[in-house]
Each structure stands twice: as C-alpha cells, then as structure tokens.
Amino acid sequence: MKxxxxxxxENKLDQDKAKPKTVAHPELKVISGSSVSxxxxxxxxxxxxxxxxxxxxxVDNVIIVASGKGGVGKSTVAVNIAIALSEICDKVGLLDSxxxxxxxPTMMGIREQPKTNENKKLIPLKSHNISLMSIGFxxxxxxxxxxxxxxxxxxxxxMLGDVIWDDLDYLVIDMPPGTGxxxxxxxxxxxxxxxxxxxxxxxxxxxxVRRSIGMCNRMNVPMLGIIENMSYFISPENQKRVAIFGSGxxxxxxxxxxxxxxxxxxIDPKICECGDLGVPITVAYPESPxxxxxxxxxxxxxxxxxxxxxxxxxxx
Ligand code: ADP
Numbered sequence: 001m002k003x004x005x006x007x008x009x010e011n012k013l014d015q016d017k018a019k020p021k022t023v024a025h026p027e028l029k030v031i032s033g034s035s036v037s038x039x040x041x042x043x044x045x046x047x048x049x050x051x052x053x054x055x056x057x058x059v060d061n062v063i064i065v066a067s068g069k070g071g072v073g074k075s076t077v078a079v080n081i082a083i084a085l086s087e088i089c090d091k092v093g094l095l096d097s098x099x100x101x102x103x104x105p106t107m108m109g110i111r112e113q114p115k116t117n118e119n120k121k122l123i124p125l126k127s128h129n130i131s132l133m134s135i136g137f138x139x140x141x142x143x144x145x146x147x148x149x150x151x152x153x154x155x156x157x158x159m160l161g162d163v164i165w166d167d168l169d170y171l172v173i174d175m176p177p178g179t180g181x182x183x184x185x186x187x188x189x190x191x192x193x194x195x196x197x198x199x200x201x202x203x204x205x206x207x208x209v210r211r212s213i214g215m216c217n218r219m220n221v222p223m224l225g226i227i228e229n230m231s232y233f234i235s236p237e238n239q240k241r242v243a244i245f246g247s248g249x250x251x252x253x254x255x256x257x258x259x260x261x262x263x264x265x266x267i268d269p270k271i272c273e274c275g276d277l278g279v280p281i282t283v284a285y286p287e288s289p290x291x292x293x294x295x296x297x298x299x300x301x302x303x304x305x306x307x308x309x310x311x312x313x314x315x316x
Pocket of ligand 1: 067069075077229266268273275
C-alpha cells in the first residue's frame with residue numbers, strides 16, 4: 001500500500017473526494033483547423049487531414065478499451081491496465097475519449113487542465129507515470145450530451161494530432177460505451193493495434209457485447225480479448241473466490257467466439273474507492289490480488305499483441 005495510512009495524505013484524499021465537474025479548457029476549442037468550436041467550417045475548403053500514420057507517429061501500439069454498455073468498469077479497467085502496462089513497458093499513454101462520461105482524470109487524480117506549447121499543441125498531463133489526455137477537457141458535461149458524429153470525430157482527431165504524444169509503447173484509449181460514432185471515427189482515423197472488450201458476468205450473454213465485437217470485426221480492428229470485470233469477490237475471511245454473479249460466462253463466451261479471455265477482475269469496494277480518490281488500486285495496493293488480476297490481464301494483452309505482430313510478419 002503506497003498511499004493510504006498517513007495523516008497528511010488522508011487530508012489530501014478527503015479534499016480530492018469532491019469530484020470536479022468537467023469544464024471545457026479555455027484554449028482547446030481554437031487549437032486546430034479541425035477544431036470543435038461552434039464556427040461552421042467552410043464547405044469548399046475542408047481542412048487538410050493528415051495521413052493516418054502521421055497523427056501519432058511515435059506511438060507503437062494503440063489499444064482501444066470498449067464495452068457494450070456503460071457502468072461495466074471500462075474506465076477502471078483502462079486505467080489499471082495502463083498502469084500495469086507501464087510497469088512492464090514504461091512509456092504508456094491514456095486517452096479518455098468517453099465523451100459521455102470522461103472519468104479518467106478523476107480516477108487518475110488529475111485536478112488541472114493541460115497546457116499548450118508555443119505551437120498551441122497540447123502537452124499531456126502526467127499522473128502515476130502515465131501520459132494522459134481527456135476529451136473531458138474540451139467539453140462540459142452539458143455539452144457532451146448533445147454532441148453528434150462530426151463533433152466527436154473532430155475532437156478525437158484533435159486529441160490525437162494536436163497532442164504531443166511522445167514516444168509511447170502503448171496508447172490505451174477509453175472509448176465511449178456502445179458502437180457509435182467514436183468507434184467508427186477512431187477506426188477510420190488510426191491504425192489500431194486491437195480492441196479489448198470489457199464485460200461483467202451478468203452481461204456476457206447480452207447482445208451488446210456481441211455487437212461491440214461485431215463492430216470491431218467489421219472495422220477490421222483485431223480483437224485482443226475480453227476482460228470480465230466484477231467477476232468474483234474475494235472473501236476477506238478465507239481468501240476464497242465467491243462468484244456473486246455466477247461463473248464461467250466469460251470463459252464460455254471466449255470459447256464460443258474464439259476470443260481470448262485476458263483476465264477476470266474481482267469486484268471489490270477498494271477498486272471503486274481508489275478510483276474515486278484518484279489513486280488506482282494498482283498504485284494504492286500493488287500487492288493485492290485485485291492488482292495482481294490487472295497485471296495478469298496486462299501481461300496477457302502484451303502476449304496477444306506479440307501474436308498479432310507475429311502474424312503480420314508471417315503474412316508479409
Ligand atoms: P464504465 O467506464 O464502464 O462506465 P467505470 O469504470 O466508470 O465504468 O465503473 C463504474 C463504477 O463501478 C465506478 O464507480 C467504479 O469504481 C466501479 N467499479 C468498476 N470496476 C469495479 C470492480 N471490479 N469492483 C468494484 N467496483 C468497480
């Protein structure tokens with residue numbers, strides 16, 4: 001446990017509990033030609049869009065974290081997987097593109113807004129050794145609810161091309177839930193390494209999850225695997241696993257669809273608490289079985305990425 005237990009830190013955590021409302025960054029709306037400002041673009045002069053590979057040329061792998069619906073722990077998984085990856089690969093970025101509920105800054109304990117350099121490019125914030133950017137910096141909660149496809153597309157491009165993403169081994173992108181505009185936009189904007197689908201045991205049989213997988217297939221985004229979140233509870237008395245919501249769903253789905261089950265994450269109040277306090281469980285309680293489950297999933301993810309790379313080499 002790195003963070004809890006000290007008087008001084010407790011005070012800080014209490015202050016941090018008050019969640020900030022997302023407010024748009026004052027400069028972000030005017031940064032690029034593909035801005036999300038309300039001014040109407042001239043139809044005759046569309047801004048020149050950079051080639052796919054030019055947007056984030058120094059990023060080796062882009063992983064999207066998606067889910068069929070909200071509330072299954074997609075952002076929690078994105079945050080903790082990014083941290084677990086950074087313990088292995090060091091250079092990891094996290095992009096929160098969940099326009100309908102950008103919670104990553106809170107989960108990562110970020111209170112400030114990103115700065116821009118002399119060329120008006122955004123400098124990612126840094127927290128827990130992760131470079132971080134969030135669409136929540138560009139848009140207030142009220143605005144987000146009325147966003148439509150083209151605005152989301154512009155914002156996502158801006159979060160990629162107008163941010164100084166330095167050399168990264170992995171960029172993890174937390175997607176909005178469902179199979180909407182953001183997914184389509186990203187898959188058309190970037191060469192994606194692959195997707196992780198997050199589900200819960202109660203939801204594995206639901207059509208939402210299969211739709212998410214179907215969408216990745218249609219967009220030719222490789223499926224890296226499923227992570228079953230809130231999979232079981234570890235009894236504090238005897239450390240035994242209790243399958244509160246039933247067991248075997250994720251495994252069965254993985255077998256049925258031929259997609260790897262990267263990991264099963266326990267349900268635990270500490271995971272929720274740590275997210276609210278801005279110190280993810282993998283940082284706050286690195287030795288816990290919950291953190292171990294995230295690390296295992298990250299390791300499996302790396303294996304899958306290697307396999308895809310290997311397949312690509314074999315094909316060419
Ligand atoms: P999503 O991104 O799918 O909407 P979140 O990651 O925001 O979901 O999680 C929704 C809520 O569930 C949050 O309060 C989060 O802390 C909590 N949560 C997520 N995963 C777990 C878990 N394994 N155990 C306990 N609480 C969790």
